[in-house]
Amino acid sequence: MAEKIEMVALSPTMEAGVIVKWSKKVGDEIKSGDVLCEVETDKATMEYESMDEGTLLSIIVDEGAEVPVGQLIAIIGEKDEDVSAIIEEAKKAPVKAEEKPAAKASEEKAPAKAVKQTSGSRPTSRSGKIKASPLARKMAEEAGVPLNSVDGTGPNGRIIKRDIEKAIADGPATQVASSMREQVIQVSKKRKIIAQRLAESKYGAPHYYLKLSINMENIIAARKQINAKAKEKLSMNAFIVKFVAEALRRHPQVNASWQGDTIVQFGQVDIGLAVAQPDGLITPVVRNCESKGIAAIDQDMKVLIDKALNNRLQPQEYTNATFTVSNLGSFGIEEFTAIINPPGAAILAIGKSEKTPIVTANDQIVIKPMMKVCLSCDHRVIDGAVGATFLKDLKDMMEDPIRVLL
Incomplete structure (x- = not known):
């Protein structure tokens, strides 16, 4: 019979936790004591150990989502067991995802042509990596030019070859002057x-x-x-x-x-x-x-x-x-x-x-x-x-x- 795995209080003051990383994937065999995932509590990042045994049939909550204590995060049961009814029920209790800062959210919604790139603010990929062409990245590494000091003129602010050439021509003074960048940091x-x-x-x-x-x-x-x-x-x-x-x-x-x-x-x-x-x-x-x-x-x-x-x-x-x-x-x-x-x-x-x-x-x-x-x-x-x-x-x-x- 399928077992519902719910978020538990991993610290005395914990009211909700953020799933940092899943240590198991759907289809894995789970034993009692196995680490299912890592959870960020109000004090530390802790391991969530399974008390049940069986097959991990479904992961309900994705990495990066915040889950109140008591809410379903996964299902363990017998291999090939039908848990569609439990999954459907779980959908009625939406998970609270980590909210993005208002300023950043508004930038993402704005059309690309409306976002003005200024020195100190660089477009990044979802992984946090500064957007640059492979050639530009290689040129910057060879010339010792920090990518966060370069204004991109390519599509959506992407750094391209001519941007690195300009940075090299401008010299170290310009690079140093623009080495800082504005950041909006999500509060943990x-x-x-x-x-x-x-x-x-x-x-x-x-x-x-x-x-x-x-x-x-x-x-x-x-x-x-x-x-x-x-x-x-x-x-x-x-x-x-x-x-x-x-x-x-x-x-x-x-x-x-x-x-x-x-x-x-x-x-x-x-x-x-x-x-x-x-x-x-x-x-x-x-x-x-x-x-x-x-x-x-x-x-x-x-x-x-x-x-x-x-x-x-x-x-x-x-x-x-x-x-x-x-x-x-x-x-x-x-x-x-x-x-x-x-x-x-x-x-x-x-x-x-x-x-x-x-x-x-x-x-x-x-x-x-x-x-x-x-x-x-x-x-x-x-x-x-x-x-x-x-x-x-x-x-x-x-x-x-x-x-x-x-």
Whole structure:
């Protein structure tokens, strides 16, 4: 008997998914656990595994289409089984395709002669490839002329031989001047959800910010000493996460969440680390940091970050952080403020460590590696004095690591 394969929620917040790619084709034999397709959720691109066995009789939804959770996407059954009635029924529930930007849609509807090609705007094929004749493409490659810097004069703006000859004659100055082009980029499901969640956090939770500088001299020395003997080098982020976890263990009011009628103080420290992806941020979560050493935290982070960069995180690996750390120091950022990542009530923004002149208690000027940090707090959960005490204790522990043992 034929089985209807419906879109399922692959993440806790998923309401719809985009079919990125079908891994099977009609007629293939399917076993339980086989990957049917890849689906872009609000957080990552994930594999959709079949729970049924049989022959893939029909693919209802094409690649690139957005499908609400619960809607039919394929049919599995016995070979040569008649599923025409199910297919006909599915046609009555139209699939919502990804909408094209208004500006681009209007250009496609306009007659070719009405589209004026301007420097910086190039006609492309459906695959996104700039339209050019094979000869023009070869000439451009040999002469080192970027196709996106050339105005096409052929049919429908196609780049032809005389366009490349003109670009070569005009010289590098013209090519450089026209190397930029206007683009309209479709917003991914993930970025839409990120925008929605961050807006809700920023304007729903009353943020306030606490800033100070931490002398990283002892942490840097300790890391250097450990890494000199270690088989695998430990990252600075692992050290930071460990000290943050210890500070949270001592200040449970900060490791908490606003729940409307209640405030939850979590029984473990699960720290999310913001990781940049091409279409937005994601926060893989290291669990139980309060009970792990720096090496264990570092190993967990490496696995999670690798998954994040390859869109392979599972929902339980990026949700429900009790606290978040965002480190932009590697980008040369000295100081910044961050938006709280729900359900947590605070996030710590880390800047780069740089040599800075400071004045000692004896009025001497010395050079120390100082790192600026900013703690964003939800005032509904964390009072100013509580946040300040937490941050001061974190600073004291990082400047004098022996305190962690006390």
